[in-house]
Amino acid sequence: xxxxxxxxxxxxxxxxxxxxxxxxxxxxxxxxxxxxxxxxxxxxxxxxxxxxxxxxxxxxxxxxxxxxxxxxxxxxxxxxxxxxxxxxxxxxxxxxxxxxxxxxxxxxxxxxxxxxxxxxxxxxxxxxxxxxxxxxxxxxxxxxxxxxxxxxxxxxxxxxxxxxxxxxxxxxxxxxxxxxxxxxxx
Amino acid sequence: xxxxxxxxxxxxxxxxxxxxxxxxxxxxxxxxxxxxxxxxxxxxxxxxxxxxxxxxxxxxxxxxxxxxxxxxxxxxxxxxxxxxxxxxxxxxxxxxxxxxxxxxxxxxxxxxxxxxxxxxxxxxxxxxxxxxxxxxxxxxxxxxxxxxxxxxxxxxxxxxxxxxxxxxxxxxxxxxxxxxxxxxxxxxxxxxxxxxxxxxxxxxxxxxxxxxxxxxxxxxxxxxxxxxxxxxxxxxxxx
Numbered sequence: 001x002x003x004x005x006x007x008x009x010x011x012x013x014x015x016x017x018x019x020x021x022x023x024x025x026x027x028x029x030x031x032x033x034x035x036x037x038x039x040x041x042x043x044x045x046x047x048x049x050x051x052x053x054x055x056x057x058x059x060x061x062x063x064x065x066x067x068x069x070x071x072x073x074x075x076x077x078x079x080x081x082x083x084x085x086x087x088x089x090x091x092x093x094x095x096x097x098x099x100x101x102x103x104x105x106x107x108x109x110x111x112x113x114x115x116x117x118x119x120x121x122x123x124x125x126x127x128x129x130x131x132x133x134x135x136x137x138x139x140x141x142x143x144x145x146x147x148x149x150x151x152x153x154x155x156x157x158x159x160x161x162x163x164x165x166x167x168x169x170x171x172x173x174x175x176x177x178x179x180x181x182x183x184x185x186x
Numbered sequence: 187x188x189x190x191x192x193x194x195x196x197x198x199x200x201x202x203x204x205x206x207x208x209x210x211x212x213x214x215x216x217x218x219x220x221x222x223x224x225x226x227x228x229x230x231x232x233x234x235x236x237x238x239x240x241x242x243x244x245x246x247x248x249x250x251x252x253x254x255x256x257x258x259x260x261x262x263x264x265x266x267x268x269x270x271x272x273x274x275x276x277x278x279x280x281x282x283x284x285x286x287x288x289x290x291x292x293x294x295x296x297x298x299x300x301x302x303x304x305x306x307x308x309x310x311x312x313x314x315x316x317x318x319x320x321x322x323x324x325x326x327x328x329x330x331x332x333x334x335x336x337x338x339x340x341x342x343x344x345x346x347x348x349x350x351x352x353x354x355x356x357x358x359x360x361x362x363x364x365x366x367x368x369x370x371x372x373x374x375x376x377x378x379x380x381x382x383x384x385x386x387x388x389x390x391x392x393x394x395x396x397x398x399x400x401x402x403x404x405x406x407x408x409x410x411x412x413x414x415x416x417x418x419x420x421x422x423x424x425x
Contacts, residue, residue: 092286095307099284101314183304185300186286
């Protein structure tokens with residue numbers, strides 16, 4: 001089992017979010033199991049799917065899962081960058097766009113038409129355009145193409161060991177570094 | 187050891203036979219120099235530049251430089267590995283490399299080198315190019331999204347298979363692999379999975395059909411052992 005590092009004097013404040021991701025990276029975070037208890041001794045959570053806080057306040061660490069595919073993703077990502085001293089891209093989609101970027105070779109209008117008109121069983125004959133719905137960007141981007149990013153943890157998803165090693169390194173003030181078995185792009 | 191036919195890599199003496207390149211001699215002595223477009227038995231062409239070394243203070247490709255007695259070579263240094271990582275990052279953003287959705291993942295030399303050189307991010311803005319996927323052949327599919335134009339399939343098809351199926355077309359940024367068949371599709375060529383060209387691709391651009399993810403995660407070539415510790419495998423591949 002991984003051992004927790006010596007706790008810092010005050011708990012670090014951490015915010016997490018999933019942009020254009022599948023929540024797999026957050027699942028991997030929850031997969032820390034008993035190490036979550038070690039982590040909770042070191043940090044407290046701000047905005048996160050775990051806390052349901054809606055907006056990010058001043059934080060020490062921001063963790064972003066998923067790439068940027070729509071206007072809401074851009075706003076959330078900028079809010080994180082403004083509020084977090086250290087921003088981490090977690091997982092393949094945040095690091096290089098991931099599988100959502102498979103649509104980048106296609107025209108957005110054609111993608112929407114295919115989904116809402118031409119799929120067998122498509123029942124609506126209009127492309128949803130409610131003002132509440134964020135607009136799609138013409139391409140899906142990794143987050144470092146929109147804001148400055150301090151650290152990257154690759155993997156689809158990164159393993160719990162990779163996440164724990166990286167975060168505990170960072171919190172203890174060491175340069176975060178993954179061991180070979182933790183370094184994965186898939 | 188014949189001291190006349192010896193050069194130094196990172197302080198260690200490496201023996202060589204006259205006519206050997208630096209990369210060949212280093213691999214034979216189990217010293218790893220990162221490389222993508224070198225394959226034993228095929229003529230080295232210095233395409234990928236991953237094997238860039240510093241030889242007596244000058245940068246050069248280890249795969250095309252003949253070993254000379256007494257050369258002082260730097261290989262595994264932070265400065266050279268920084269340059270190599272930069273080249274890898276450029277290769278990653280120029281194509282569409284979606285490792286989680288690629289059957290070559292875990293056995294891919296590009297990915298293995300990215301692990302070896304700790305490439306945490308492709309860093310540069312992605313090109314997201316529109317490239318062709320050719321599924322016309324009954325045994326193999328060709329996914330140009332992953333092609334790094336190393337030229338190994340071109341050489342193997344020309345020099346070993348004597349079929350000239352793969353050809354590099356265009357120049358500079360526009361260079362890409364084309365198929366020498368009436369329609370330009372692999373299915374219209376006499377390509378076969380038993381060709382040497384079918385097995386030299388360092389990435390997942392040429393893959394067999396009907397196989398899928400045949401080896402479980404954890405048991406693939408580069409899952410447990412870094413490519414730098416697999417010189418035995420790298421040097422015993424046969425063209």
